[in-house]
Amino acid sequence: MYDVQKIRKDFPILSRKVYDKPLVYLDNAATTQKPRQVIQALVDYYEGYNANVHRGVHALSQEATERYEEARGKVARFIGAESPDEIIWTRNASESLNLVAYTWAQENIREGDEIVVTPYEHHSNLVPWQKVARDKGASLRILPMREEDNSLDMERVDEFITPRTKLLAVVHMSNGIGIINPVEELARRARAVGATVLIDATQSAPHLPVDVQGLDCDFLTLSGHKMLGPTGIGALYGRREILERMEPFLRGGEMVLEVWYDRATWNDLPMKFEAGTPNIADAIGFGAAIDYLEAVGMENVRDHEIALTAHALEAFKELEEEIDVFGPRDPERRGAIISFHSDIVHPHDLGTFLDRDGIAVRTGHHCTMPLMRELGVIATARASCYLYNTEEEIDALVDSVKRALRYFSDGAG
Amino acid sequence: MYDVQKIRKDFPILSRKVYDKPLVYLDNAATTQKPRQVIQALVDYYEGYNANVHRGVHALSQEATERYEEARGKVARFIGAESPDEIIWTRNASESLNLVAYTWAQENIREGDEIVVTPYEHHSNLVPWQKVARDKGASLRILPMREEDNSLDMERVDEFITPRTKLLAVVHMSNGIGIINPVEELARRARAVGATVLIDATQSAPHLPVDVQGLDCDFLTLSGHKMLGPTGIGALYGRREILERMEPFLRGGEMVLEVWYDRATWNDLPMKFEAGTPNIADAIGFGAAIDYLEAVGMENVRDHEIALTAHALEAFKELEEEIDVFGPRDPERRGAIISFHSDIVHPHDLGTFLDRDGIAVRTGHHCTMPLMRELGVIATARASCYLYNTEEEIDALVDSVKRALRYFSDGAG
Amino acid sequence: MALGNLDEIYRDDVILDHRRNPRNAARLKDADIAADGVNPFCGDEIHLQMRLDDGGRVAEVGFQGEGCSINQATGSMLSEAIKGLTLPQVEALSAKFHEMMQGPEPPDEMLTALGDLGSLSKVRDFPVRIKCALLAWSTLEDGVAAGRG
């Protein structure tokens, strides 16, 4: 049985008050809270065995190295990678994407090639490709969106994924409006034309089971802080054959085998892509976050969030006149992210109102400006849930939104 | 009065035992231990106000943003930068160096230009320039070293820093042998020929007062974990005029102003160089580390370490026959890093012996393979001190080294 | 930091008036100075145009914006306040406004001297919203700096 109250007890911050009201944290698409198990993993590291990894003969270094590499193994297993060597530590998903853009893409994209993305891309899965396209004389193609439910128009995919497609770089779950894209199908089509496939799973992997073999992708990105882990640690999955053929990205200590004044040779995977002292503590913390998620079970997380989504969509129906909720109505086709807009009150003013009720939502473009333009708005208010959120919290949100609408339609807006 | 025992009490790990012996941690050039104030700053963040920064209207996000930017201000003040905008957060010093290599250097280094470095460079301040030199048809010049005391031959500097010099990229304190280079003088010479000056202060800033105005440098690098801070956070100082003219490095969320499908504009400094969710917790932890160092006082740290160095050099004199200690004899010209070699026992075997006595030293090339070649060795054993080390610990080291020499010259080696 | 009551910013008569009846909303053609600003964190936009008279004073202003109440009200107030000022005076006013929003608690005389703009000092109690009140001013400063060459 999924016991959300028991889960909540693991998160110290959830008992915090904001303006004397209980914190209702619904900003999980931006970053998630951390269970005490993760915080304790950091404390244990710094109090017990902090040392630089890989190069030390002493006991602390040995212990740190073991726990650090163990964490890499956890990430590998969590997404179904064949080997921990296919997991490169990065700072965040943005760095993971830039790594591919600066290496694989610079080496493989040529004039006339096309890079296919969706309208939902986070800036971090768009702006790096803009540079690649400009540097190489390639172009970006944007898959078309259907007006009705803001989902991809799968019937027109063949116009966009063609033999000219060299890279498909698509977001799995949109942080902007919560939609889940049919990435398996897109990957299949891209493979059929010989393209390389990158999946931005930054927003999906925290909330549903993700498996790189099932998705049949070449690259996949993760950010630890979006899945109960510490800030400052992310990962790039890369298929071994591809990583082995790639040039390194950052250069320096750890990633080399031998160095002379005028040249150097590279270390094996995964170190080849990791220059300098890694973020040891947070990698271990990320491992602890994965332990936590696996103990709860990703299927259970997903089921809980589907139920929350259904509850929220139902509750927002009452406000249909005043509020547009973006994305499909079917909770199976989306994450527990409710992104909405009202002409009565600007999202910022709404955000301030909710904040005073202790409710944390995000307002703005969510780093998806092109998507906002497609939706015809400058910004939305976005409530995003995680495994510790409850239906009562959704109710508190909806109640507060209702009062805000009254408050601002009384002329304040 | 400098009370080393009081300082030690702030470091939980120092009361740890290794193989039932008290830990003697002398691997500070690799990474330093953390005071409880830094660990607590991380816990406070995760338990009290963890949220994504900059874009939130809610209370947690506001609090996180304030503390995070406050930490940037602390780093700026610590090294005498004119403004927090001149501090770019990175993962570590290696990333800081690569940032300059991928942006400023790619934009400014041209065919025939020369990049001047020293023989002491850490791989992270050498391998990135090798790529720049190769990409651009430029070349690397290595300042000459004097045999006697392994210091730079300042009399020959003019042969190397010439009008062809475009960049001087030099380490302040060598992590390999502890020598402190006359970087002010080198910077002055480089400025005189119109070169840009980068100082790798990764190893010096933790141990002595460093001031970017006094050094008159354009870039300077730091790594938090080498100065009591968490792993995963470093900084690049860049003079504002230079940073403003530079293209961005990593692209994505946070570093943009406006994004369309086909183009984007950049945010102001420092965000222009920071893509995606930053390492919020560890930046705040880095700030706490700086608070700690400032409370002790960098002059006091330096004095303590000079005393330790003098004590160690004196103690090693006894072993002159069996052991070579690299670098100058004058403690004012070096950090508290004793790097040594003996023909009787390979550094690794020595490291294992010391480890069993609870003494953590590093053995190997210390990511300075070219320097090792200059010294005529493959590896050294290196004991490196910090503000919490004591003369008794040095004595324990020397005692253990003596016993090791006996053990291995009895035929085991 | 004091906890501001929502009414302070959302029921304030002056702010409400500017919000509902934005001044100088028409886009100026033949502007001497034009500037566009965007808040990178939320996407709010400001568009400003100015025409100078022969004495170098602001003769006409145009202001259009997309954004929250604070952003919109500030833009409207600014468009009135800068009329008749020389460019150095515009910059001095902007500095004064920044001081009111981010400096130490502003004295009453300061608020009175700033007229309608003084009402925005209440946004100080909503720290995350301060940047909403500053966007129009930083856009203005960019415009003046660029106009100067």
Next chain:
Amino acid sequence: MALGNLDEIYRDDVILDHRRNPRNAARLKDADIAADGVNPFCGDEIHLQMRLDDGGRVAEVGFQGEGCSINQATGSMLSEAIKGLTLPQVEALSAKFHEMMQGPEPPDEMLTALGDLGSLSKVRDFPVRIKCALLAWSTLEDGVAAGRG
């Protein structure tokens, strides 16, 4: 993990013997297979050369190295152990050695079967040093793989 006594690796007669009298130390000219390895974490080096006879068996071996006791002793033992083996047999032996060092606690028969190499199982009690014993073997494997083309 058991805590190894230093004497186990530093006073072991077999290890000491190989360390002091390295076998096959001369560099082989006209080698059919040559490989060089370096441990990226410490800089230790291994240089291996092999000559094969007409039956594809290792006829002659050269081993030179710069490094710690474990590294040197392993290289010397390896250079003896692979003589007379076919390349697939060399690979099988390497796999066996890896298993002894990194697999579950090796049974006595395994150690006996491995001869001198069996003495290196004591390095298991010094986990950071295991890689010192593996460098020669991974260098060997690289050489065999490259030699096969």
